[in-house]
Amino acid sequence: MNSKLQSFLDILGITEEPVAWAYEAEKPDSDNHPPDCDMPTLEQEEKGRADFRPAFERFSCLIKHVWVLRKKGGAAWTSADHPGCPGGTQYVGFQKGPYDFIARYVSCGLPEGMETEHYLDGPDSFKSMFQCMDPLPAPNPYLVFRKVGDFEPLKHDPEFVTFFARPESMSGLHQYAAFLTNDAEVVASPWGPGCGNMVSWPRTYRATGRTRAVLGGWDPSMRKFLKTDELYMTVPYALYLDMIERWEESFLSTATWQGQRKKIARSAKAWGEE
Template identity: 30%
Template structure:
């Protein structure tokens, strides 16, 4: 990442969102970060819980063997296959065999949903997560992820829509928590106008974030535009200053 751009964002973030948590970013590579490699899971482990450490400033590197959830492997791009009977797992379950999450009304509806969510293929063997201020010049993030309260989200949402006429410049797709911070925003990178993704509505992932926090994941090209627009946007107005003071007072920490 360009150091001047990094410093510019950090200065603006402190000015307009003082007290708010810094975002994290991720990129892929074929080389592990052995010093910060995630441990091999013992049973199920949600990657959203692991990312709490990244949000506190500890980089983490994952591969297919250190992700403790079949959904996480799929939505981070390391596995395209679905778990057996997935259409029942996401819906009504199978009596005496499989408990259903009941996130969709029927197995057939799950199958139809999956036609709209093609698996993302990781461009490298390892995915690296780092907090924004911990990134070096060699790090080239694909997506920047904010974990934020409603006041911060209002600023990010409005800033994302500042330079476009389309009222749907941000979208909130149905999906696992990890899908809304990696899979969907990475898919958006293929678009000429990549959209930020509002997420963390996944009931299963909610226990791993504070009760007043959602995610806002921004594909890198869109993030650069948002940063460039900060100083001519609503962020310099008295209206935002009223919100900004409340953000600073409340704070928003992992």
């Protein structure tokens, strides 16, 4: 971890190096990925020939693989033939969407007897949300996650960086993003699944040409892969570079923030993470 990043994390009271990610052409040398699985196409679903049973039998949440990376290092990745779940592969751009099956699964409309998530009040609501998110096609075959420092020896930069923190530290990231951009709406926190707020929404916002930091971690289905009370924020790589360069100009160097650091210390003590 470089000294600028270390100083920035120290002032925020964050002890964990953030995770960065990018779409890459080459498969990483890592076994931290979802199992292989052939996912149905929209055309197959429209013709009544889509079988989603293998996808659920080989289900493996992308956020779980990020969690393993956070604990063990290395790389985590997913691809079209290692999709993890039928929703996730569409959110990160490896399949067109939305599946009607997923629209019913996320809301309350599966007649097959499978328990549904009831996160929205019907399939049409999900389809509207999905179109608003508008996941972009994957530009390369592999979506790869690493600790941000592990990108330094590579020939390319990451596209985005994701910080994990509890609210006491996250408040600093939230307010600091506004300091850097002079944009009152720079932090967005839209509805979405775990991978949607980590990957889909950041890419969609970038495509509009406006800088956005996306606050996520709200999806109850994936919170088992976060610490208690933990959230995450994903920022464009360019904003991340500004963050580690300019924090001493901001409120993070004031007595106000020093007071907040005392509460961060109490939080760390409460969770046995001093």
